[in-house]
Amino acid sequence: MTQQVTPESFFDSLSISHKLDSFLDGFKLVEVHLFSYFSSLLYLYQGNAISGWGHQYTVTDGYPFSQNLNEALSRHWINGLLAENDNYYTMTARGADELNKFKKQELFTKREKYLDAACTTSILIPYSQTMRALVNDPSLKREQEIKNNSWLEQMSVYQKLEEISKAIGVNNGDLILPAVSWIYYLTEIDQ
């Protein structure tokens, strides 16, 4: 346990886990990475420098993967914030308490809206569809295909997202609609 845990990965993993746990009976850890990646796109979409997001992603088995998130999730599990049952995880009451303790902090409240917008699509769109769409992200697919072990490059995806949002007349301050539109877009290109 010499690896550091970043505040961003600590909170993102906890927050996304809590949201996924609320929607589902249990979630897989790769899904936390996936929604974290989707949140980073929205963070970029709203004009923030991606370097300020806090963690980068590679692609592993068709899913985005962040080492920082992975470390934080491990800690959460060891410390009893997440419970595992046959590779599906749930958030413990301890985990929920921990989230409530931290989500008021300044650093995290700024991130929460991106995480919330990304995960809210699961309410608006069937989770299976959302999952399928997100996995069909062109960048993910591209990295999957070339297997170059590169950092996921979000800029081209961001540009496409912005293009779609403008086409549907989305206000830059809103994040839910672009998120949903993006899922629909990905669904469409998948079909």
Next chain:
Amino acid sequence: MLGKYKFIRLEHIKLHNFSLYTKQGRVSLIDEEIHSGVYCLAGANGLGKTTFLNIVNYGLTGLVLDPTSTMYSPNEIINASRLYTDRYFSGRINRKDLPHAEIELTISIGDIFCRIVRGFINREDIREFEVYSMLNNRKVEERQTFSKKTQGLTKQYEEFITNKIGFSEFNYFVFYQLYVFTFDENRRMIFWDERGASNALAIAFNSNPKDANWVSELARLMEKHESNGRNARWQATQTKKKMEELANKTNRKRTQSIEKIERELNQAYAELEKYKNLLQNSKIEEDTLLKWQSKLNADIFQLKLEHRRLFTQYTKPRSKLLESSALQVSLHKKECCLCGAHGNYIVDRIMHSVQAESCPLCQTTLDTDSTNEQNELFNLIEQNDSTISLKNNELENLINEIEIKRVTISSFEIEVSKFQMKIDSILEENPDLTYLRTGTHEIDSLLEQYSKQFEMYDKEARDEYQKRDNLKPEYDKLISEVESSYKSAEEYFVPTFKQLAKRFIGYDLNIHPKRTNRGIKLVLELKETARTEAFQLSESQRFFLDIALRMSLAIYLSNKDSPATLFIDTPEGSLDIAYESRVGNMFADFSVMHGQNLFMTSNINASQLLVSLAEKCGHEKMKFRRMLDWTDLSAVQKEGEHLFQQVYTTIEKAFNQKKVNK
């Protein structure tokens, strides 16, 4: 000085083929004996009285005066009137008569007679000239006889006249004859004209004829130099005016353009300086902000490291059992360290107890210090988060401020560039701005030319005035001599004038010589008031006082054996009726009392001048000649012929009155 000149007396006048005087279709031969005393040619207007007087003067001098008020000096008079003379007779003489038309004059100067025949083709057309003396009414000695073929008759004649009269030059005779001894229809008043008076007096009152000539020449030269000087000065002044106008114009232009440009340039420099300062200050401020940003970033970086460290610390496994080697081997091997059971469930059950903070073996709840430690870490994390947040906000504001500063800097850089370009542009368009005089090389060049012209004219003016001034001492000396001579002449000249003037004006007049810029003139004192200007006397007063002065001069200068002859053209024309008789008396005194001659013309009217003159002179001293014999009367004149006859009758009565008085 008294009686220094022997003046001419007209003895006989013959006028041949002068077409103007035509009676009943034939050109009259004018043949007039002129006796001493008064000869008065009377006739209606337009019959040619003035022409006759001019013909006689032409016969004597070869000139008819140009009818201008300008009074020329003796040296100028011939050239000044030559062209007018050439034109004067065309129209008065038919072309066919011109070759034969001639004036034949017999004059006497003392006891010497001279007969001259002059044609009208040109003034040097002297056809006959003879000099003789008379004894018992016969020509006894032909001193000189010249034929038409003789060359140089004009010169011979002029020398004869000059020598016999006593003038040093023929020009003086011309001057005296035409200006001083002739009062013509142009009414030139010689004694109210400084130039005329100076010349007349210089000729009259110079003991040395050469001096008279020289004083006249000096006056002419001085006048010429003064005129040249004046012209040059005028040119200089005009040039200076042009310079000033040009300078003013360019100054105005300079004010309007160059100064405007300079103002713009100065403003641009000032603005450039201002924006450079603002830019410099803004860059300093930006630099400070950037340094602060760097420090903030470093702080935030450190805080984030600390935050990460705290989180790492916070998230480390809380159960101390996990540090147990037996438990770690069990988890690693997935095997119970006590019973040796094996499987994934071993890990799950061990971790379940650990997460529940109870012993996996005895299920005892562990009393750890982790909660307090976690709370302390949480507090630190919370504080750190707060600090990072503040620092981030601070950084965000700082970044905004830097952005604004950069925008400001950009705007200042644009302004600096703009004003630098403006300065460059002004300096490029006005390369001489710093050493401009007018701003235009062409104007400067013109000014230089004007300046040179001015210097040239100024020098010329000064030189001319200097030449004039160089002559002045000698001129003054000669004028002093004239004054001195006049003083000696006053004893006779002044009483003569006063007597004649009193005859005319009715009271005593004083007369004084006065030095003027142009020489000397005579000033009259009328009722103890000096009358130096013409406008201070009535026209008739001026005319006849001027005639009185001429008469006085003639009386004073003429030798008793050779009196002068004054030519007066229709004097009554400008006379107030109150003065008619008085002028007649003055003329009579001149003729009878002083033995001088009058050759005059007169209109036929009821003027008391002729009556009074006839009464005083009588037939012995006056010949009254009617022009009726010379030329035809016009219809109007014929209608009034009986009136003319009445006038003649009146004058004849006046002549007879003289006899009665005798």
